[in-house]
Amino acid sequence: MEERKYIELTGNPVIMELSDIPVLEYQEFRQLIDDLLKNERAHCLTYFVYPQRDRRQFICCMGMDVKHTILVFSHEQAAMNGLLLESITQRHFCFHVFEREIHENYGIGFIGHPWLKPVRFPFDRADQSITMNAYPFYSIDGEELHEVGVGPIHAGVIEPGYFRFICHGENVLHLEIQLGYQHRGIERNFIAKSTLLQRAILAESIAGDTTIGHSMAFGGLMETLGDQPVSPQMSLERAIALELERIAAHIGDTAAICGDIAYQFGQVVNEALRTIVINTTQRWCGNRFGKGLIRPGGAHYPLTPEIKLLILKNLAEVEGRFTQITGRMFTMPSVLGRFEAIGTVTAQQAKTIGAVGMAARSCGLMRDIRWSHPFGAFRDIQVDPVALPSGDVWSRTMLRKLEVDRSIAMIREFLERHDCMGATETPTNNMPLRQNSFALSLTEGWRGEICHAAITGDRGELVHYKVKDPSFHNWMALALAVRNQEISDFPLCNKSYNLSYCGNDL
Amino acid sequence: MFLREIPILLHHGRQYVPDLRHVELPDTFRGRPVISPDITPEENTMIASLCPVAAIGVQPCSIDLGKCVFCKECGFILPGKIKFTSDYRMATNDRKKLVILPGEEGPLRLDPGKIRDEIHRIFRRSLKLRQVSAGGDNSAEMELNAAGNVNFDMGRFGIEFVASPRHADGIVITGPVTSNMAEALQICYEAIPDPKLVILAGSDAIGGGMFSDSPAINRSFLKQVAIDLFIPGNPPHPLTFINGVLDLIGHEQ
Known part of the structure; x- marks a missing residue:
């Protein structure tokens, strides 16, 4: 054989x-x-x-x-x-x-x-x-070309990264992105920190804006290695938290995109909506980003009937107002003029660079782990990922709007299946892992595919841990998006992706 | 012409929080902890061994908010002895005050004696800050942005973040300070004109958090400068940040 x-x-x-x-x-x-x-x-x-x-x-x-x-x-x-x-x-x-x-x-x-x-x-x-200080940047010689360097500290309150543009007049010929400023040694710390709690908190801090996405991937991985699967009720709670995180991130980014095109009305209305969503998460677990909500083996914060009602009430509010403001936004010529055919990435380019998640779906490339490799509660429902073909800023912004709608619908479906008896399992600090094993866990965070892999040794100890944030692939998409664009469109293109620095740097 | 904006504005309503000094956060919020005076040495040892960041001291029992990542694991194990209140006003200018001892129930405030003379005089009505993320996980950064948004609107007090260090009166540092960012942080600090403030926002910045012993961290910069304000939290809530800064620049309670 x-x-x-x-x-x-x-x-x-x-x-x-x-x-x-x-x-x-x-x-x-x-x-x-x-x-x-x-x-x-x-x-x-x-x-x-x-x-x-x-x-x-x-x-x-x-x-x-x-x-x-x-x-x-x-x-x-x-x-x-x-x-x-x-x-x-x-x-x-x-x-x-x-x-x-x-x-x-x-x-x-x-x-x-x-x-x-x-x-x-x-x-x-x-x-x-x-x-x-000695990153080997690509350079082109030419009397009519000039280079623009930005970073590592940027104008706004964001993470550090260095961007080097090669421009011909106002046009960007090439953008190269140097990362690493945020490197904290996450993977090495997963091995060095020996308790499950320490590792769970590490997973939460890989990318704070994707706390749920990463800690769900970590939790699933540990529960698989420890042969302690969680109950369907617990899986539902995690899926609800993940979709709340997606909604908050998408609405927050819509606000920031509005800010970048000087549409202040859209910015403030969306900012206020994001606040409602993250305050719902805070009411549930005490933290606006969901830190502390997901622990291997269970949760400290059960989804009570009261929380369920709060989620439903707040989502109804957000849905109505978000539909209203996006309905206005996507019909304004001054907004569309800044969205359409700006920062275009083709499906072929996305496939070539291995783009995942939102960056792929906004160019018509259907990549969504909730659909392709469903995990937890996503196994039991119909997931219809949204994909839009045009690959420009419009597509990435509209995708957020459509995904918010889908996520709200999904949360309603999850809540219908959840009995809210408050009797879900509590976290464990003791989870012996299967020896000499390899395990892999995938989730679909709001940016895209999150992949955690672990290898255990003879005594069930963790000997290797590997994290992959979607931004690891998608930074290249941003570099391609600004080619042949005006350099002044860079902030808008950047914000339309909102990629993670710390997720890449680990 | 603005007919379509009117219903949106009506639903949007008034978003700003009128009194940022006295907001009721939900009781799930993990703010300033209180340790019961009758905690036993055995209980103390037990929670100290479980703390993921060694923030719990033994004999006397203490919780160091400069290290604490607010996971509340100690509170879940000893619910009668450790309580995380919803008090968000945790910022102080005295590093020692961040260490909470059994029976300490009072609010955490700044030590007026430690505030430099010129701070009230120069910055009370206008404070421009430059933020530098040096390994922050983007949650603290987002909360600092939120401090200026339509809800919290710290701009009403003349406090805002600016793009250039040359325009800034101080620096707000998030993250444990990675080796790869150490030099840029130093350069940014030096570019800010005197007199200048240094504010550490979040457990990572104050004590290194989960990364205090990581080989990828270089915290030597923090040893060279005097810190004007410590703002605990993982991440710090916008209200924790705004109240701390208001207390520092001498704004009325």
């Missing part, structure tokens, strides 16, 4: 014995990726190195969006300096950022990689001689 090239897992999260992951020859590994990516509806979820004493295992997980399965396979290399591999990016550009990350962390060279640049300047990077 022919040895299997990959293990196909169904469900989300998934778990398997570490030793069951097929180890292929590198040539075979690359060939397999070629074969799998012929399927238009397959995409790479994560590709990372699990370092061991004398060897390194390169684990790849491929999501089959239509079959709803996850394929796991790997290749192994000796842990030696100066290892060179033929790059996969040459044929599949969506691997570019995974290979860059592996290169930065372990010093492995990828032959034929067009853009082997630093991702986040981690403290334990292989080459300590590369510093933040």
Whole structure:
């Protein structure tokens, strides 16, 4: 019988014995990726190195969006300096950022990689001689060209990142984004911090605006490794929290987009609506971002009948007013003039760079983990993701409006199924993990696909932890969006994505 | 011409919070904690060992709000002994005051003796701040933005965030200060003209939070400068921030 090239897992999260992951020859590994990516509806979820004493295992997980399965396979290399591999990016550009990350962390060279640049300047990077101040920016010589540098500190109250534009007059020819300023050593801390509570709080702080998305991915991963699945009621509560987070983020971004086009009326009305949503979360769990709400094994804050009524009441209020203001906004010529055909990314570009979540759906590329790899309560309901084809600022703003509508409808459906008896399970601090295992957990945060992967050792201890925020892929979409745009459209394009700095930098 | 705006305005109504000094937050809100005076040494040891950020001291029992991430795990284990009140006014200018001892029920306020003379005189009616995120997870940053939004509107007191450090009277730092951001933070601080304020917003900034012992952090900058205000929280609530700043610049209660 022919040895299997990959293990196909169904469900989300998934778990398997570490030793069951097929180890292929590198040539075979690359060939397999070629074969799998012929399927238009397959995409790479994560590709990372699990370092061991004398060897390194390169684990790849491929999501089959239509079959709803996850394929796991790997290749192994000796842990030696100066290892060179033929790059996969040459044929599949969506691997570019995974290979860059592996290169930065372990010093492995990828032959034929067009853009082997630093991702986040981690403290334990292989080459300590590369510093933040010496990022190898792309440059073009030409008497009519000039460069514009912005950052790392920006005008507003936002996170740091550096943007270098190459411009021809007012037109942007090229934008390169240097990140890493927010690097806190999250992944290393997951191993160093030994209690479940510490790790849960770490997961909450990967990206504070996606607290629920990341802590749900973490919670699901631990509960799978610990064989302690939560009740359907608990899953419903988490799904409700996730959709509330999505609604708040989308409305908040709509406000910020209005601010960037000097439509102050839209800004203040939407700001006030976001406040209603995050204050609902605060009433539920004491924190406007949902910190403390999701814990492995259960929750400290049950969804009581009172909270249920509050959610329904506030959502009805928000729905009415948001429909009103967006109805006005999307009919104003002065607004549409700033939205339409600005910052366009095509479906082909989105696919090439491996865009996920909102960034993909706004160019007509249907990628939504709630639909392709449903988790928790999303398994039991019909999820109809929204996708819009035009790929411009209009599309990204309209997508937010439509997703808010869908999320409100979903929360109503979840609440109908929830009995609100307040008797859901409480969190545990004791969750022995299955030994020598590999587990992967995916959620669809408001920005897109969040992927957490963990490997356990002989005693069930965590030996490796890998986090992937959607922004890891999507920053490239922003860089493409501003090409051939006026540089003055950059803030608007940036805000229409609102990508995460700390989620990328970890 | 503005017919379509009228119903939106009517539904929008009046959004601003009139009195930012006395707002009732929901009882679920995790604000200033109170430790019962009859907490036993055994109970103290137990919660100290569970605290994710070593914010709980032993003998005497204490909670350091400069480290606390407000997960309330100690309060869930000993509900009769540790209570997180909904009091959001937690900011102070004395680092030692952030350490809450058993039986301390009084509100947390600034020490007027520690406020530099020129602060009230110069900044009482206008304070422009430059914010620098140095590893903040974006929740504190969003709350600082919210402090100026249509609900909290700190602009009514002349307090606002500005783009350039050259226009600023002080710096508000969020995040545990990553090594990769340490230099930019230093440069920004130096670009602010004297006299200037330094405000730390959030547990991460005050004590490093979950990242206090992370090798990717470099907090040496914070050792060189005097800190004018500590604002606890994970993230700090906009009301915690605004009230702390108002107390610092000498605004009436």
